[in-house]
Amino acid sequence: MKILLEIQVLRSPWIIQTFYRLFHQCRKTFAPLNLTDYEAIGRCEQEVPEYFNFASDVLDKWSQIEKERKEPSNPALWWINGKGGERKWSFEELGFESRKVANVLSGPCGLQRGDRIIVILPRIPEWWLLNTACMRTGVVFIPGTTQLTAKDICYRLLASKAKCIVTIDALAPVVDSVASQCQFLKTKLIVSESRRAEWLNFSDLLKAAPAVHNCVKTRSQDPMTIYFTSGTTGFPKMVEHSYGSFGLGFFICGRYWMNLTPSDVVWSMSDTGWIKAAIGNVFGPWFQGTCAFVHAMPQFDPKVILNVRTPSVWESGICSFLSSDISNTLKHCLSGGEPVNPEVMEQWKNQTGLNIYEGYGQTEIGLICGNMKGMKIKPGSLGKAAPPYDVQIIDEKGSVLPPGEEGDIAIKIDAKRPFTFFTRYVDDPVKTASTIRGNFYITGDRGSMDEDGYIWFMGRSDDVIISSGYRIGPFEVESALIEHPAVVESAVVSSPDPIRGEVVKAFVVLSPSFTTQDRKKLACELQDHVKKVTAPYKYPRKIEFVEQLPKTITGKIRRSELRNKEWGQI
Structure with a gap:
């Protein structure tokens, strides 16, 4: 297969969180399996089968098609490690x-x-x-x-x-x-x-x-996988998905947002610990008979095949490294995890002739909305609702708001819960129930909808920080900080960042015995401490030492006041 493009990106590997690198060799009209049925199921126009298993009902059928028709011609999995190692299955x-x-x-x-x-x-x-x-x-x-x-x-x-x-x-x-x-x-x-x-x-x-x-x-409702996802209080929640919600639920994403066919090759750069890897390099492509390409990249290579990644990478100046013949081979570009700066989208379009198709989703329910192939793109928008969801903007009472007004991004639930939803937060029925407000599922994000049905993201309605596509709960960082003897208490909020969108900032109240120490050195020490105690991507990139934290009359930290202070500085 032809290598499409070489670029140079000097960024740390964890920034390259998602999404998808998609490049095509040729387009064929090929409709194996009964994809029409799966599409109807994905749109909730047909009942979910009582029994379903992605391995036997999809992968094994593609195996049979390979033997009978010698198609698809690409491997199911193509892996390289950048050091000469390669596997094709x-x-x-x-x-x-x-x-x-x-x-x-x-x-x-x-x-x-x-x-x-x-x-x-x-x-x-x-x-x-x-x-x-x-x-x-x-x-x-x-x-x-x-x-x-x-x-x-x-x-x-x-x-x-x-x-x-x-x-x-x-x-x-x-x-x-x-x-x-x-x-x-x-x-x-x-x-x-x-x-x-x-x-x-x-x-x-x-x-x-x-x-x-x-x-x-x-059975379609049997538990298949569990993902840990960060929240605002307590430790990460366990999001459970079934064979139906995970296996069947991602058909629409692969067919319409990713726009895949059996002759394509897709590259998802998400870490294997996140749902984006499952969408981009398992269920999305394999449902369509598409090759999943994997580059191990223990450290980010200065020369890579480029297609799609998170906005923090788009914004790192990659356009200046693009090959002039990209438009002859690169067919479709996707991004997710955080909104792309409209200026970056315009620069990419001018350089390549291709649009960046943004998508928006979450671990609990997959793709919520997106810019589908052929759809008019409004830079800065996350596109329109993806099947089978009826996405609305609602107020705190559950009433639908008119176009242009900011509110909670929610999904309407009619007679029954969409099969694409997660089954539950494991061992936490209260938290599971809290996601429902009247006839709506609450995503936890704020946004607005214009008169054409395009969704515009405003931010989280809770305290979760999304930095370069990573969800980071303040509690986890605060818990790590408090283990250091210098910290009496802390409050963690998001802070604006031109590359990552937002980063973790910690407001720290010091123990009296540490107040005379060099603040710069102490900040570095606290950052190193957090990296050792919890996953390194969660460490506070900014630390501000304060005498006290703002609190409510009941003693709860008013993170919203600190967050407003940070974002008011833009």
């Missing part, structure tokens, strides 16, 4: 390997249907195999970013009651440091060429595993 080969992994899970790992497994792997093929193998066995797949610390991993193991964890050499000692505290953890599986005491070796077990495995028959 057809749908048939993906099925063969994933069945062996399914036998590893149900055999040596001792996992049964309904058990939970935490998978913390970088962008390596084993992540895709384990994801698919969990579908085949009915094991609940729980991905995690490799930036998780010992505290993060311990919390996730305890909260999820996971019986197995899979990770790499670098994180194995971290897991070992907390494993004794996690009474539900029974099996540790390492993806490594080396051997480690008390760990099963993935490669060894895979070689010995039989290739015959019968996929379990799963």
Whole structure:
């Protein structure tokens, strides 16, 4: 396949969070499977089947089509590591390997249907195999970013009651440091060429595993995966999705927003710990028979194939590095995670002749709205509602607001909850119920809608910080800060940033014994401390030392006052 484009981007790898790099070799009119039925289901025009399993009902059917028609011609998964390593698997080969992994899970790992497994792997093929193998066995797949610390991993193991964890050499000692505290953890599986005491070796077990495995028959509402997502209070919530909401729910996204066909190749640069990886490099492309391209990139390469990424990367000056023949090969560009600056969109359009199609969604319900291929783009807008959602802007009483007025972005629920919704916040029925206001699901975001139905994002209605596409809860950062002896209390809010949209800022009240210390050095010390205690992307990039924090009469910190102070400085 032709490499489309070379550019140079000097940014740290975590900024390259999402979304999709999409490039086509050619366009073919090819309609395998009964995609019409899946589209009707996705639009809620047809009933969700009682039984559905993405591995057997989609992947295995593409495998059959490969053998019968020799199409699609591209592999199902194409992985490179930037160091000469490369793997290409057809749908048939993906099925063969994933069945062996399914036998590893149900055999040596001792996992049964309904058990939970935490998978913390970088962008390596084993992540895709384990994801698919969990579908085949009915094991609940729980991905995690490799930036998780010992505290993060311990919390996730305890909260999820996971019986197995899979990770790499670098994180194995971290897991070992907390494993004794996690009474539900029974099996540790390492993806490594080396051997480690008390760990099963993935490669060894895979070689010995039989290739015959019968996929379990799963109901559409059976639990399939759990994602941890940050909130404003407490630790991250567990968002549970079913085989229907996850497997069937992303058909519309891949068909219309990503605009995929079997002859395409798509590149999603999301970290494997986030739902965007599932949308962009699993369900979105594979439903359409599209090749999922994966570049491991342990460190961001100065020369990469460019298509789509988060706004913080668009805004890093990449347009000046574009090849002049891009329009001959690059067909579709997408972005998500945070709004793209209209000036950047215009610069990209002038340079390439291509639009950036923004999308907006969340872990709980997937794609909410987007700019679909062929739709008129209004720079700064997130597009129109995506099927099957009826998106409205409502007030605090649940009344629909007229065009142009700011309110809560919500999704109308008619007779029943859309099947594309998450099933619940695990072990938190109160939080699950709190997402509903009258006949609406509340996204937690603020925005407005114009007379043409385009959605305009205004910001979060709670205290969650979205920086370069990462959701960061203030509680997690404040909890990390308070563990440092210099901190009496702190308040964390968002602060404007020209590249990341917003960043984490901490207002810190110091202990008397630290007030005379050098503030600059102390700020660096606190930042390093947070990086060690929790995932590094959460650390406060700005720290301001204050005598006291604004509070309500009941003693609650008034973060809104601090946030307004920050954003009032723009």
